[in-house]
Amino acid sequence: MRIALTVNGARREVDDVWEGESLLYALRERMGLAGAKNACEQGECGSCTVYLDGLPVCSCLVAAGQAQDREVTTVEGLGGSSEDSGDEAELDPVQQAFVRCGAVQCGFCTPGLVVTTHDLIRRNPEPSDPEIREALAGNLCRCTGYEKILDAVRSAAAEVRS
Amino acid sequence: MTTTETSTRTSGGIGESPLRPDGRLKVTGRFAYSSDLWHEDMVWGVTLRSPHPHARIVAIDTTAALAVPGVDAVLTAADVPGRNATGLEHQDTPALADEVVRYEGEPVALVAADHPETARRAAARIVVTYEELPALTDPRRALDEDAPQVHAQGNLVREMHIRRGDPEPTAPVVVSLEFEVGMQDQAFLGPESGLAIPDGEGGLDLHVATQWLHVDQQQIQGVLGLGPEQVRLHLAGVGGAFGGREDLSMHVHASLLALHTGRPVKMSYSREESFFGHVHRHPAWLRYEFGADHDGRLRYASADILFDGGAYASSTGAVVGNGGTLGLGPYAIPNVRVDARGVYTNNPPCGAMRGFGCVQAAFAHEALMDELADRLGMDRVAIRALNGMREGDRNITGQVIDSAAPVAELIGIVRDLPLPAPRAEVDLRELPGGVSNTTHGEGVVRGVGYAVTYKNVGFSEGFDDYSTARVRLELTGGEPVATVHTAAAEVGQGLITVEQQICRTELGVERVVVHPKDTTVGSGGSTSASRQTYVTGGAVKAACEAVRTTVLARATELLGRTGLHLDGDKVVSATGEVVAGLAEVLADGGVEETVEWRHRPTHPIDPETGQGDAHVQYAFSAHRAVVDVDVELGLVKVVALDTAQDVGKAINPDAVVGQIHGGSAQGMGLALMEEIVVTDGHVRNPSFTDYLIPTILDMPPMQVEVLEYADPHAPYGVRGVGEPPTISSGPAVAAAVRAATGKALRRVPLRPEAITGV
Ligand code: FES
Ligand code: FES
Numbered sequence: 001m002r003i004a005l006t007v008n009g010a011r012r013e014v015d016d017v018w019e020g021e022s023l024l025y026a027l028r029e030r031m032g033l034a035g036a037k038n039a040c041e042q043g044e045c046g047s048c049t050v051y052l053d054g055l056p057v058c059s060c061l062v063a064a065g066q067a068q069d070r071e072v073t074t075v076e077g078l079g080g081s082s083e084d085s086g087d088e089a090e091l092d093p094v095q096q097a098f099v100r101c102g103a104v105q106c107g108f109c110t111p112g113l114v115v116t117t118h119d120l121i122r123r124n125p126e127p128s129d130p131e132i133r134e135a136l137a138g139n140l141c142r143c144t145g146y147e148k149i150l151d152a153v154r155s156a157a158a159e160v161r162s
Numbered sequence: 163m164t165t166t167e168t169s170t171r172t173s174g175g176i177g178e179s180p181l182r183p184d185g186r187l188k189v190t191g192r193f194a195y196s197s198d199l200w201h202e203d204m205v206w207g208v209t210l211r212s213p214h215p216h217a218r219i220v221a222i223d224t225t226a227a228l229a230v231p232g233v234d235a236v237l238t239a240a241d242v243p244g245r246n247a248t249g250l251e252h253q254d255t256p257a258l259a260d261e262v263v264r265y266e267g268e269p270v271a272l273v274a275a276d277h278p279e280t281a282r283r284a285a286a287r288i289v290v291t292y293e294e295l296p297a298l299t300d301p302r303r304a305l306d307e308d309a310p311q312v313h314a315q316g317n318l319v320r321e322m323h324i325r326r327g328d329p330e331p332t333a334p335v336v337v338s339l340e341f342e343v344g345m346q347d348q349a350f351l352g353p354e355s356g357l358a359i360p361d362g363e364g365g366l367d368l369h370v371a372t373q374w375l376h377v378d379q380q381q382i383q384g385v386l387g388l389g390p391e392q393v394r395l396h397l398a399g400v401g402g403a404f405g406g407r408e409d410l411s412m413h414v415h416a417s418l419l420a421l422h423t424g425r426p427v428k429m430s431y432s433r434e435e436s437f438f439g440h441v442h443r444h445p446a447w448l449r450y451e452f453g454a455d456h457d458g459r460l461r462y463a464s465a466d467i468l469f470d471g472g473a474y475a476s477s478t479g480a481v482v483g484n485g486g487t488l489g490l491g492p493y494a495i496p497n498v499r500v501d502a503r504g505v506y507t508n509n510p511p512c513g514a515m516r517g518f519g520c521v522q523a524a525f526a527h528e529a530l531m532d533e534l535a536d537r538l539g540m541d542r543v544a545i546r547a548l549n550g551m552r553e554g555d556r557n558i559t560g561q562v563i564d565s566a567a568p569v570a571e572l573i574g575i576v577r578d579l580p581l582p583a584p585r586a587e588v589d590l591r592e593l594p595g596g597v598s599n600t601t602h603g604e605g606v607v608r609g610v611g612y613a614v615t616y617k618n619v620g621f622s623e624g625f626d627d628y629s630t631a632r633v634r635l636e637l638t639g640g641e642p643v644a645t646v647h648t649a650a651a652e653v654g655q656g657l658i659t660v661e662q663q664i665c666r667t668e669l670g671v672e673r674v675v676v677h678p679k680d681t682t683v684g685s686g687g688s689t690s691a692s693r694q695t696y697v698t699g700g701a702v703k704a705a706c707e708a709v710r711t712t713v714l715a716r717a718t719e720l721l722g723r724t725g726l727h728l729d730g731d732k733v734v735s736a737t738g739e740v741v742a743g744l745a746e747v748l749a750d751g752g753v754e755e756t757v758e759w760r761h762r763p764t765h766p767i768d769p770e771t772g773q774g775d776a777h778v779q780y781a782f783s784a785h786r787a788v789v790d791v792d793v794e795l796g797l798v799k800v801v802a803l804d805t806a807q808d809v810g811k812a813i814n815p816d817a818v819v820g821q822i823h824g825g826s827a828q829g830m831g832l833a834l835m836e837e838i839v840v841t842d843g844h845v846r847n848p849s850f851t852d853y854l855i856p857t858i859l860d861m862p863p864m865q866v867e868v869l870e871y872a873d874p875h876a877p878y879g880v881r882g883v884g885e886p887p888t889i890s891s892g893p894a895v896a897a898a899v900r901a902a903t904g905k906a907l908r909r910v911p912l913r914p915e916a917i918t919g920v
Binding site: 020075096105140144 | 179181182184185186188189190191192193194195197198200277279348349350351352353399400401402403404430432433589591592597653654655656816817819820823824825826827828849850851855856857858859861863864
C-alpha cells in the first residue's frame, strides 16, 4: 500500500508498504530515518519514541498505515540534523545537555530519551526528580545507570527556562 | 623566530573530561549502528533455530521455503564451504548445526529474502525432522556416570584446583553456606546486526557490532574457507556489549548468505532472537566455608564452584579460571582450597559478561563474610577491613599484589558517606512497589549492606594479550593533526575519547582524528576484561612516543641541534627555548608509526596447586547499598547505592564515573530482578516484558568516590574500571535486603517469594 504523511515538517509518500509494517520500520527502512531505534520492537524500551501529532509514542507499536495523513517528528527533526553544519548551537537544548552531561555512552537509548525528555520539558519546564523518573520510566538504558541522564534532563530544563 | 615562552598545555588531554567525539551524531540520530546499515541491493537474512535442547537432525527439507517468492537462498550445514566450527577457546560450535542440536535456539538454517517478513515466513516453511535426545539440563548432574553426553569428549569444560597452606586447616569459628546465582543476560540495547557485502571476487566486507574484530575474522574465514585478506571486518556502531558480543552471532551467517547470493545481506535480530543469539552469564552453584580466629581473622577458606557452561564452551574455561583464582574475594587468607568447574549441558551457552566469573563468587564470599561477622558479633565493615588485602600481600594463587590494594580504605569510605535521610513523607514513587500503590510505608523495613570485591584486568594465565596502534601526525590546512587507528572496539564505553586524549597529551596537538575501526590494522584485542584503556591505551601511547622520536630526529636533522623535546606543538631545546613549531618539522610530510604493545606477561597456574602469577593487575571496589523492603510483599526499593573504587589514574574522570554508574546498575539488576528462566532446557522469558532490567525508577542516586593510586606497572598508572562496579554492587544490595528481612536469602536474583518466605 501507499502511505502519505508529514515527517519532520516535510510531506512524504511511501510506496509498497506491507500492512504489517510498523511506523518504526517505515521510518527506518523506507524513509532513511534510522534515528528512532529498534531495541525491542514490542513497546518495552522506548528507544523508538517519536512524536505522532505532537504526542510521544513507541513507533514500533504503531502500524505504518495508522500514520496516514498525520504528523511525525523524529529525533532527526529536533535539531542538529542539517548535513552541512557542524555547529553545536543548532542542536536542541535537550540534545546539547545529553552530550554535555555525559548522558550518552553507546547511545542506543539516546534518540528515544531525547524525544521523551523534549516532551517532558515542554509540558513541565521545572520537573522534580520523581517527575523526571516517572516520565522516563519507559525508556531503558543499559549503559549509564541513569545518573547522568537525570543530570542532562535537569540541565536541559534549566537551559530551556533561562 | 625563537621565544622562550612555554606553550600552554594542549586541552582535552588525559585527566580531563573532553566530550565524546560521537556524541553529536548520537543525540541527533545520525550515528550509524549496525542495525541502521543499508545498501540499495541488499536482502535480509534470518535464522531458523532449534526448538529442542537436544536432538538429532534426521532431515531438512528446504523445498517449500525456496519456493516462496522473494527468497534468494536457503542454507544449511551442507552449504558451509569451510570448517563448520567456531568458538573462542574451543572450536566446538558449528556455524549451522550439523546432525545434532545441543540447545534450544541453536542455528539450523538461514534464509535470505527481499523483506525480513518474507524471510521469516520462508524460514517457517523449512521442514526439519528431529529425533529428540535426552537432555542434560541440571549441571549438578553433568559429571555423573549416567549423564547424557553433550559432546563426545565428555561434559567437563574445565576444572581448576587451588591449594595453599595447610591442607587440613582448623579454626575456632567456622561458618559455611551454599549459594546459587541465576542466569543473567547482557541485555545490550542494540540488537545483533550487521551487513555483509560481497566484493565480487570471492571475498567480502562485513560491517558488524562486535567486541573483537580480529578474533571474529579468524573464525569467519575458517568457516568460509577464505584467507584473512578476503574477510575484511569493519566495526559498525555498537549499541552496548558487556561481554555478549565476544562470541559470533550473525557474523558468519550474513557472510555465508552474502557469498552464496552475491548480494549484500543485512541481518538484525529481534529482541526475542537476541536472547537466543548470544551467550549469557553463567549460572553458578557455590559452596563456601570460612574458618576464623575469635578476633575475626581468617585462617582458612574453601570453596566449590560450579558454572553451567551450556551447550558450547565459549569462554567457560576462562570464567572457571577467574572464579577459581579470584573466587575468595580480596582477602588475605593463609590456607586455601578451591575447586572450580565448568560443565557442558543442554542449556543456553554461557560465556562472557561484565565481571566474568567474579560476579557469581562475590555473592557467596560476601554473604559468608557477613555471616562470620554476625557469628563473632563483629562489625561487618571492620571484619572486611581486618582481612582485606594490602599491597605486598599474596593472593590465593601466591601472586604478590604489587600495587595498591586499598580494601580497608574503600570499605571505610563507603561506610562514611552520608546516608539517605529517613523517609520524611510518603511519595509512592520512592517506596517499594512504586505507583502500583502497594504500600504507604507499612511493612517497609530499611536495611544497609556492604560488599568489597576485586577483579583481574586484562587477559590472564599466560595469554599473549596485546594491542596494536597506528598513529600518524601530519599537517592538514597548515595545522598538525594526529590520526589514531586501532582495531579496538568502541562499544559505548568511550575508548575513542581516550585514544584522542592520549594523542593530545603525547603529541601536543588539539585535533585528533579517530580512524574507523577495522582489520586493516593489527588486532586491538578484546573490548573486555576492563582492558582497553590499559592495553590499547598503552599501544596508542607507545605509538605516539615512536612518532615523537621520529619527529625529533627529523627536527635534529633540520635544525642541526640536539637535546630537543616536544612541548605541546613546539620543539624546545634543552634550555627550554622554543626552536621550531611542530608544523615546520612536518612541512616535508607526515610521520606514521605502528606499534604492537604488550603488558607484563602473565603465567599459567600450576594444574595441581593452582599457584602462579595468573593476572597482570587487580582492581578493587566497594559498595554500600541502602534498601527499603516491603517485607509483606517481598518488594524492594534500593534507596541508595554508593561506591568507592581505585582506578589508578582517571584518564577521563567523567567517563570513569559513567562506567561506575552503569556497572553498578547491572550488578543491582542481577541481585533483584534479572534472570533468564530456563526450565528443562527451554528459555521461558526471552523478552523485555519478562526479563526485567533496571529502569530509571529502580535506580537510586549514587555517590561515587574515585581513588587514584597509580599502578607503577601500567601506562599512566591506569587500572581497569569497567567491571569492578558490577561485582560489588549486587552483593551489597543482597546484603542490605538480608539486613532488612533477617532472612538468609542464598539465591539471586532475590525473588519476592523468597523475601516473604511464602
Ligand atoms: S523498540 Fe519500540 S519500545 Fe522498544
Ligand atoms: S547509553 Fe547505551 S543504552 Fe543508554
